[in-house]
Amino acid sequence: MRAPMFWHAPPGLWARLLSPLGAVYAGATRRRLARGPRARLDVPVICIGNLNAGGTGKTPTVIALATRLAARGIAVHAVTRGHGGTLQGPVRVVERQHTAAQTGDEALLLAAFLPTWVAKDRAAGARAAIAAGAQAILLDDGFQNPSLAHDLAVIVVDAHIGFGNGLVIPAGPLREPIATGLARADLILSIGDAQAQARFAQTWGAKVTLPHVTGTLAALQTGLPLAGMPVLAFAGIGHPEKFFRTLSAMGADLRATHALRDHQPLSDALMSRMLREAKTLGAQVVTTEKDAVRLAPALRAQVMTLPVRLEIADWTALDNAIARIMAERPAPP
Template sequence: MRAPGFWHGEPGLLSALLSPLGLIYAGATRRRLAQGPRQRVGVPVICVGNLNAGGTGKTPVVIALAERLRDRGVVAHAVSRGHGGTLGGPVRVDERRHSASETGDEPLLLAAFLPTWVAKDRVAGAQAAVGAGAQVILLDDGFQNPGLAHDLSIVVVDAHVGFGNGRVIPAGPLREPIKTGLARAEIVLSVGDAAAQARFAARWGQAVTLPRVSGSLEPLPMGLPLKGLPVLAFAGIGRPEKFFQTLKAMGADIRATHALSDHQPLSDALMTRMLREARAIGAQVVTTEKDAVRLPSPLRAQVMTVPVRLRVADWGPLDAALDRVIG
């Protein structure tokens, strides 16, 4: 499902008409979060969440934090609800045995970097991870979930879109009001290029009273350079245009793009149509890492994957927070 256009930019008439429903949604979130004390599992829990509905770049942040903790000799496990997956869990994700339809695409991607658990009940997932040797839990999403206590909460936001029109679903893209959500967090991590960071600071700087860390997603070097390569690009992420812009910056000759819904299944029929179109226009099919794990196995060799990693401008605030949490 694509976000409605009026969710971004200045609030308009439709947003105003839907605002009473947004108040009801925000009230439901507030009541859910007030349901008694959150449970602890004996190890620190670092929540990587967001205020916006949809993708903001949380998965690359979890990967970067896992690598940062690994450098400190700390064993981190990821726990995810497994959006769109059929497994209730808690189940440890096995790349060789599980498919994205079972686990969701993000856990399957995370499992390539650190032990990852899928659990609809996040407390049960965290307990299973601790039982398997986790010294720190990296909670992928779950900022609005009332079950598990957080020792550190990082709110990730796409700097390009910011907090949209600043209103709560369905009047805007937010799961809860900005002030309410940020009151439970320690750090805001905005992800985007320099221009997007500048726009975010100008639009939302006064609303973000927490330490803000800037990061960007940068493509990893590839064996086959993209510069000048004719490509048909597709992406089923929170903001597909972000991926297309990355390809353009890498010098790819973009012949066609397909912006899919976040987590959209990649059926044989859909992929057959795109591969046929690519052959007709003489292009290589290219996608993101997150989309690649949803590809039908027989088709993976025909699709090029462009991996990206989070580059943080200044790790200082995050390092200080990690040191405080892990002791």
């Protein structure tokens, strides 16, 4: 299901009519968090979460932080619930053994970068990771889950859309009110280009009193010449338009774009239609890393993948926060 347009516009009739249901949703989240056990583990837990429903850039953030922690010599593991997957866990994801249908696409992508565990019970997943040698846990999308205490909570927001209309589901895109969520967080990371960052600061800066880090998603140079290349692009991520804009900025000749649902299965019928369309247009099919892991192995050679990485110009606030929690709770040898 695509997000309604009114979620990202000034509150109008639909938003006002649905606001009472938003209050009910927010109340349910508040009560769930209040009664949670909040297990405290023997190693630091860094939660990468968001206030918005849908994609904001959490997966690239986990990858970037994992790289940063590994550079410090810290054995870090990721724990995720495996959205869209069938496995209950805890189970360590093995790229060549598991499929996206089992683990979810995000977990399968993360497993290429760091040890990753799928667990519907986040606390059980974290304990399994610790037993396997984890000295720190990166908790992917666990901010509204009450099972684990967080030593550091990072809220990720797409600077291009900010917090939408500022209202809670179904009146807006938020899982909980802005003030309520930010009160539990330690740091906010907004992701977007300079123009989007300026707009985010102007619109939401007064509400953001936490340390604020900015970052951008930059496409890796794959060696394939995108400039001038006829392309049929598809993406089943939170905001496919971001991917299409990236391709355009790189000079690709976008002949067709297909915005799929977030995590939408790439059925044989769907892929056959897109491959036929691409052949008719004389175009190369291009998709994201997260979508590529859902492709059938036989199709991967026909689809070009454009990887992106999170770039943070100033790591000071994050480095200081990581140093603090590691000093407060030294990881076991």
